Amino acid sequence: MPSHTSGDSYNGPLPGVRIPMAAVLRWGTAGSVVALLAAGAIGFLLAGSPGFWGAVLGIAIPVAFYSITVIVAVVTVRVRPEIFGAAILGSWVVKIAVLIAVLALLRDADFYSRGAFFVAFVAGTVGYLVAEAVIVVRTRVPYLEPQ
Numbered sequence: 001m002p003s004h005t006s007g008d009s010y011n012g013p014l015p016g017v018r019i020p021m022a023a024v025l026r027w028g029t030a031g032s033v034v035a036l037l038a039a040g041a042i043g044f045l046l047a048g049s050p051g052f053w054g055a056v057l058g059i060a061i062p063v064a065f066y067s068i069t070v071i072v073a074v075v076t077v078r079v080r081p082e083i084f085g086a087a088i089l090g091s092w093v094v095k096i097a098v099l100i101a102v103l104a105l106l107r108d109a110d111f112y113s114r115g116a117f118f119v120a121f122v123a124g125t126v127g128y129l130v131a132e133a134v135i136v137v138r139t140r141v142p143y144l145e146p147q
Contacts (some may be wrong), residue, residue, distance in 0.1 A: 020139040043116040054113035058120025
């Protein structure tokens with residue numbers, strides 16, 4: 001069995017990554033749009049305009065955070081596994097820095113409801129993770145990818 005060394009070229013995708021990640025991207029996008037609309041409507045009904053913005057931000061931030069990882073996985077799936085891993089890790093570091101910056105900018109803002117933001121943020125985070133886990137577990141992945 002040939003081994004991959006740093007001089008070898010890598011021509012195949014990582015087994016079992018592309019199909020579930022593409023499904024997460026497809027279903028996650030649809031679910032995110034529905035969640036944004038529902039959260040915005042509920043936030044507006046409960047707290048007016050600040051409730052709307054709090055709920056929309058609370059859903060949009062975790063959805064953007066997790067979606068970036070999925071997009072990076074789908075885009076880099078055909079590169080060497082160590083480059084794939086570095087791309088995922090690099091995207092995570094950038095996302096954490098951006099998340100800290102966004103939360104710092106929102107800290108003193110008064111245009112949104114912090115309560116609606118918190119509830120939507122937790123619901124968005126848990127919802128996205130559960131949906132991603134269910135999609136990945138239920139997606140049928142062939143043992144071999146056709147060339």
